[in-house]
Amino acid sequence: MRFQEILSTVDTRSPTEPASADEAAALDAYSQAVVETVERLGPAVISLGVTQSAPERLRRRGIPELHGAGSGVIITPDGYALTNSHVVHAAQKVEVRLQDGRTIPAELVGDDPYSDLALIRMPEGGLPVAELGDSSRLKVGQLVIAVGNPLGFQATVTAGVISALGRTLRAETGRLIDNVIQTDAALNPGNSGGPLADSRGHVIGINTAVIAGSQGLCFAIPVNTATWVASQLIREGRVRRGYLGISAQTVTLNRRFAVHHRIAAPTAVRVTEVQPGTPAARAGLLVGDVMVEAGGRALSSLDDLLLVLGRHPVGTPLTVQVVRNGEAVTLEAHPTDHPEG
DSSP: OOHHHHHHTTTTSOTTSOOOHHHHHHHHHHHHHHHHHHHHHGGGEEEEEEEEEOOHHHHTTTOOEEEEEEEEEEOSTTSEEEEOHHHHTTOSEEEEEOTTSOEEEEEEEEEETTTTEEEEEOSOSSOOOOOBOOGGGOOTTOEEEEEEOGGGOTTEEEEEEEEEEEEEEEOTTSOEEEEEEEEOSOOOTTOTTOEEEOTTSOEEEEEEEEOTTOSSOEEEEEHHHHHHHHHHHHHHSSOOOEEOOEEEEEEEOOHHHHHHTTOOSSEEEEEEEEOTTSHHHHHTOOTTOEEEEETTEEOSSHHHHHHHHHHSOTTSOEEEEEEETTEEEEEEEOOEEOTTO
8 A cells, every 4th residue: 555545544544443564564664764864864964053244234233243054964074065055155154063962163165156055164084974866866756854953953854755856946146046856845944955865865955945934845956966066166166157048947858759859868958048148149049949968968957957067168169959840950059157156
């Protein structure tokens, strides 16, 4: 019996009626998956305390500093950890509380407001590390577990499912973040920057936001994007990404369409907006174009396009293959530095 069917019987069964063996086994399996994920991931989840200077209007009122809190996850044993940009941006002091109770200072390696991701480093070695998964293989309905420190309650666990993939979210800076994971695993202030994991304990996203006033609308940045951003921050101290000037979304291809155009992947990237005067406009990209390849790499998701733009030398020609009105079209774009960094 499936878990959903078990839940549907809760209201109709007598309170004294014992659960069947199949129902107990299903519930135990669900609980065991969550417990094992927390045991595996928990030691690598950290609590962040952040201090920054208060605005002038608050300093005049005798408030010299502002304090904030968030979560993070350790990704290397020598102290690198991922969190959100909005948690540590402009921070003058960052303190980390580990699961073993130690509090240690951390430095900001770099942050990327465009993806709401940041990387910090602690001066410690031999730290517990989270295992990173592959967000390109996620499915809607998949079990996910969020671990963090909401409202100051350390090591809080919530569970749910992936509600949708490929969402677009507007960050606090006003920037649009593409290809976001939507989940109903409950998040609260302080969860920001903590990990979203699958049932094997692999990190598949970095929790970033909850829609105020809603229930079950929570979002996370895919771990594939986070891994790429972290590598850029370690190497460059900032994210230097190529810029085309489009908005796009991952779409599922009609099987006949994919076979006709010899597209191996079941998904591709559809252009939803082309901003005037940008490299995309100059290259001739149009709204509705289905991008299937860029720089020799198949585009099955927005993550693929971001990886291509991140690795392609800014200013050099980038070959883009699209399907337009049923016809294959090859274009040449010249990505520039992203105007927002």
